Amino acid sequence: MSTISEKIFSRAAGKKAKANDFVIADIDYAMAHDGTSILAVRSFRQMEVEKVWDPSRIVIPFDHLAPANSDTTAGLQKDIRGWVRQQGINNFYDIGNGICHQVLPEKGFAMPGKLIVGADSHSCTYGAFGAFGTGVGATDMAEIFASGKLWFRVPESIKVAAEGKMGERVYAKDLTLKIIGEVTASGATYKAVEFYGNAIEELSMAGRMTLSNMAIEMGAKAGIVPPDATTFEYLKDRAVSDYEPVYSDENADYVAEYHIDVNSLEPQVACPHEVDNVCGVSEIADKKIDQAFIGTCTNGRLEDLEAAAEVLKGNEAAVRTIVIPASRQVMKEAARKGLIEIFLDAGATIGTPGCGPCLGGHMGVIGEGEVCISTANRNFRGRMGTGGYIYLASPATVAASAIKGEITDPRNI
Ligand SMILES: CC(C)[C@H](C(=O)O)[C@@H](O)C(=O)O
Ligand code: SF4
Incomplete structure (x- = not known):
């Protein structure tokens, strides 16, 4: 067997x-x-x-x-x-x-x-x-x-x-x-x-x-x-x-x-600085953020961008917001479907398909004491910039948080 x-x-x-x-x-x-x-x-x-x-x-x-x-x-x-x-x-x-x-x-x-x-x-x-x-x-x-x-x-x-x-x-x-x-x-x-x-x-x-x-x-x-x-x-x-x-x-x-019973699952957030430091979004809602990042190999696919765009449509981001499609193919389809326009209208910055700031190399590194909510997979200490704080969530939760400038349940937008 x-x-x-x-x-x-x-x-x-x-x-x-x-x-x-x-x-x-x-x-x-x-x-x-x-x-x-x-x-x-x-x-x-x-x-x-x-x-x-x-x-x-x-x-x-x-x-x-x-x-x-x-x-x-x-x-x-x-x-x-x-x-x-x-x-x-x-x-x-x-x-x-x-x-x-x-x-x-x-x-x-x-x-x-x-x-x-x-x-x-x-x-x-x-x-x-x-x-x-x-x-x-x-x-x-x-x-x-x-x-x-x-x-x-x-x-x-x-x-x-x-x-x-x-x-x-x-x-x-x-x-x-x-x-x-x-x-x-x-x-x-x-x-x-x-x-x-x-x-x-x-x-x-x-x-x-x-x-x-x-x-x-x-x-x-x-x-x-x-x-x-x-x-x-x-x-x-x-x-x-x-x-x-x-x-x-x-x-x-x-x-x-x-x-795992998913029936009553609410949107989840992994809090700094461990990925298993997970709570329901309601427990951490209102936490102020400085940056929102939608992308990475975890959540930069078309379906992810669609979920984020659905929340962002007609809204304006209150904090700097970076959207990086996971691939050229994803970016092309996102453009064709009008998602890129929704992101630009919301005030977001679009990056070259790739890892972007996920591991703190470039294109959106955060400063000392700054808070980023991200769709990535790791929130380790210093990963996106020395002294920074990373919260991990779904594209919809990140988009909702971008609009409010604080961690937000996407069901409340
Ligand atoms: C740079 C690379 C070796 C690293 C990894 O292996 O995961 C990176 O992709 C990461 O996500 O931290
Ligand atoms: S840095 Fe690693 S985790 Fe982040 S998008 Fe690239 S491969 Fe994925």
Whole structure:
């Protein structure tokens, strides 16, 4: 009896794999972005291997400091562009294409049953497609570049079941924050979380990506949604290869189970400086903010921008508000649907698709003592600027808070 993770590792390792086994697995797709490819390529060069194992399985998006914010960054990015050309890596997505965790799914690399490894901690996002997606360090990525393989300890699994009907202006982000509050920031350390229940099944792909994206915030190695008709529909005309959906056996082993009732779930907020410091918006309403940020690999998708625009339409933001679509594709659709105009009319600033100020590099860093409400996935101390305070919430809650200049329940707009 096997879990999804055990089955994926059994295939990738070419032998039966059970939780806690050590295996050497073949990687289906490997991703490194501008931030981590620099270190991965440095290590790869030290290994004195001439050619990467398979250029068609490597994806390099530039998103973290893109466009470059300094001459140092520009030089490093120039070097990687040269390396990508020299290695014949065609899946290179330069500045403005968007955030790695949006670009890979959009381009059809995230598929059920695949083992997808990224040099970025939020590579668990690909679990939304029934893949085993996980993050590794840059030196591990260098090994993958060279051999296409990496060692793993097969994780044990946890089951999270969410049932019920979510109320108006309550979204996947609220459910995700609720789950993290219950499981805690370390409650799933090195475990694969599998998500079940009608509340998960009813989520769109965008909602599932929000959920899987934040699995790492519980310490999880992966956060997997079993693939279904919603998944297959998204992948139609998009998947870059054949794929084989993988499901857990009925009596598979889980080391823990959580049940979440979403019927009475109110919009949630994660307060500084821990992601599991979660409360209902009513408990923190009226907290003054200095900045609102809508974007990131957690909540910068079309559906997120639609939810924010619905709240912002005809209103004016009381604080500086930054909107950054997760990808060029998202931005294009947002423009076509008139969302960009709604944001501009509300006084918001629109940024180049990419990570933006999410990790405090550029495009909206906050000052000492300032408060930002953000749709991102991390509110760690200093992440968006030294001495700053970050509150995490859904795009609708961030939009409502932008209008009022204080944390606001989107159902009250
Ligand atoms: C820069 C990168 C290594 C980092 C990560 O791995 O997650 C970043 O994307 C983040 O969100 O903090
Ligand atoms: S948007 Fe934020 S969390 Fe996502 S990859 Fe970029 S920096 Fe990391």
